[in-house]
Amino acid sequence: MLEEKSKELLKYLEESVEIVTKMGLKVTDFRSRYAKLTMPIEQNRNHIGTMYAGSLFTLGEMAGGAIFLASFDYENFYPIVKELTIRYRRPATTDMTVEVEMAAPQVERLQKAVEGNGKVDWDMNLELKDEGGEACCFVHGIWQMRKRDR
Amino acid sequence: MLEEKSKELLKYLEESVEIVTKMGLKVTDFRSRYAKLTMPIEQNRNHIGTMYAGSLFTLGEMAGGAIFLASFDYENFYPIVKELTIRYRRPATTDMTVEVEMAAPQVERLQKAVEGNGKVDWDMNLELKDEGGEACCFVHGIWQMRKRDR
Numbered sequence: 001m002l003e004e005k006s007k008e009l010l011k012y013l014e015e016s017v018e019i020v021t022k023m024g025l026k027v028t029d030f031r032s033r034y035a036k037l038t039m040p041i042e043q044n045r046n047h048i049g050t051m052y053a054g055s056l057f058t059l060g061e062m063a064g065g066a067i068f069l070a071s072f073d074y075e076n077f078y079p080i081v082k083e084l085t086i087r088y089r090r091p092a093t094t095d096m097t098v099e100v101e102m103a104a105p106q107v108e109r110l111q112k113a114v115e116g117n118g119k120v121d122w123d124m125n126l127e128l129k130d131e132g133g134e135a136c137c138f139v140h141g142i143w144q145m146r147k148r149d150r
Numbered sequence: 151m152l153e154e155k156s157k158e159l160l161k162y163l164e165e166s167v168e169i170v171t172k173m174g175l176k177v178t179d180f181r182s183r184y185a186k187l188t189m190p191i192e193q194n195r196n197h198i199g200t201m202y203a204g205s206l207f208t209l210g211e212m213a214g215g216a217i218f219l220a221s222f223d224y225e226n227f228y229p230i231v232k233e234l235t236i237r238y239r240r241p242a243t244t245d246m247t248v249e250v251e252m253a254a255p256q257v258e259r260l261q262k263a264v265e266g267n268g269k270v271d272w273d274m275n276l277e278l279k280d281e282g283g284e285a286c287c288f289v290h291g292i293w294q295m296r297k298r299d300r
Contacts, residue, residue: 012197016196016197017196017197017202018194018195019169019172019173019193019194019205022169023169043168043169045167046166046167047166047167048228052167052170053211053234054169054170054205054207054208054211055169055204057204057207057208057234058204058207061203061204061207078198081203082237082238083235083236083237083238084203084236085234086233087233088230088231088232088233
């Protein structure tokens with residue numbers, strides 16, 4: 001069962017960007033250093049009935065925000081995406097899911113770095129999978145977390 | 151003045167993918183081997199008030215479809231995006247625009263290749279610019295056109 005604090009974070013991920021809310025992105029699992037996000041096919045079909053490339057991009061891109069909230073001090077730092085590559089391997093014909101996880105030592109290292117420098121980059125490779133567990137897209141992203149201005 | 155045929159193609163670009171229509175993407179110029187697309191900031195703000203990364207991605211990605219329609223035999227072939235990289239250089243705080251153009255010899259070469267092989271890849275570097283003409287994002291995409299099944 002999700003704690004109250006987690007529920008707030010999920011609501012933030014799902015509702016803080018209006019166009020992402022329109023896509024229907026959902027956080028389907030969320031715990032310390034781990035998140036699972038789902039993009040429904042229904043609101044995101046393209047002209048040939050499969051999932052639109054931009055909605056798949058959003059699923060991968062939002063994984064960066066999700067793992068940030070699941071792992072770091074979000075009251076004093078915030079994430080941005082610096083660069084993202086998505087490779088489309090096969091058409092996405094069902095709801096799509098991404099799982100993202102960060103090991104405790106990496107979290108610790110990055111948290112120390114951002115406290116020292118005010119910002120730090122991290123990169124991740126992600127797979128966007130269909131309901132059959134097939135990887136339809138490969139994502140490589142570089143995100144940066146920064147100290148909030150006070 | 152746009153011809154009737156061009157108007158149909160523009161309508162297709164703006165309306166064939168529901169979530170892209172919700173973003174408010176517009177084709178603001180369109181002629182043989184050239185297109186200009188605009189993404190409005192209003193429906194596409196993120197949690198900090200600048201344009202959401204996924205809407206910027208869509209602006210770049212749709213440039214591939216637009217130049218395809220402006221350049222190739224769309225009755226017998228169709229485009230897909232294979233891979234796209236977007237690099238965020240600075241925040242996008244206004245409506246954003248991309249211009250895309252293809253030289254006649256390249257169009258000719260690709261058209262011949264797709265007629266011969268049934269498919270052919272092409273790649274493009276694009277800049278997404280704000281109202282002041284500043285490039286806020288750099289895009290590199292690889293698209294493929296394929297023969298339609300009959």
